[in-house]
Amino acid sequence: xxxxxxxxxxxxxxxxxxxxxxxxxxxxxxxxxxxxxxxxxxxxxxxxxxxxxxxxxxxxxxxxxxxxxxxxxxxxxxxxxxxxxxxxxxxxxxxxxxxxxxxxxxxxxxxxxxxxxxxxxxxxxxxxxxxxxxxxxxxxxxxxxxxxxxxxxxxxxxxxxxxxxxxx
Numbered sequence: 001x002x003x004x005x006x007x008x009x010x011x012x013x014x015x016x017x018x019x020x021x022x023x024x025x026x027x028x029x030x031x032x033x034x035x036x037x038x039x040x041x042x043x044x045x046x047x048x049x050x051x052x053x054x055x056x057x058x059x060x061x062x063x064x065x066x067x068x069x070x071x072x073x074x075x076x077x078x079x080x081x082x083x084x085x086x087x088x089x090x091x092x093x094x095x096x097x098x099x100x101x102x103x104x105x106x107x108x109x110x111x112x113x114x115x116x117x118x119x120x121x122x123x124x125x126x127x128x129x130x131x132x133x134x135x136x137x138x139x140x141x142x143x144x145x146x147x148x149x150x151x152x153x154x155x156x157x158x159x160x161x162x163x164x165x166x167x168x
Contacts, residue, residue: 002044007057009039010064010143070157080147087118089142
């Protein structure tokens with residue numbers, strides 16, 4: 001039985017998604033859909049190794065892909081603490097990076113780090129700093145979406161799930 005995923009492509013904005021959908025199908029993924037024009041690709045696959053999906057999609061498109069299951073995305077949506085942006089990290093930060101980040105005092109509201117996800121209001125700044133905080137430098141590579149977009153992707157995945165009977 002297939003499993004349902006979303007691939008969040010990094011550094012893709014305001015481009016047509018048809019070539020990406022076709023590329024996903026070339027990789028053997030099925031029921032490929034996109035949401036918006038910023039690299040949000042819903043798909044299903046019979047195998048469930050997320051790191052393998054990330055590796056294959058990244059190689060195909062030449063930009064990092066962060067893959068999450070529908071269940072993982074639902075947990076993220078349930079944890080959104082305030083109207084914000086959501087940064088999906090490729091990997092959970094090391095203990096040292098996590099401690100350093102949690103020790104920072106931001107201008108309100110304070111960003112929230114939960115596992116491989118950061119919830120923040122853009123631009124997040126440290127007091128006395130003019131430039132926005134660089135989350136990737138502090139925590140590792142990731143890609144951000146607005147909470148509204150993340151919710152809509154989950155709704156879209158749920159609609160597909162009810163039509164196709166996908167496992168999540």
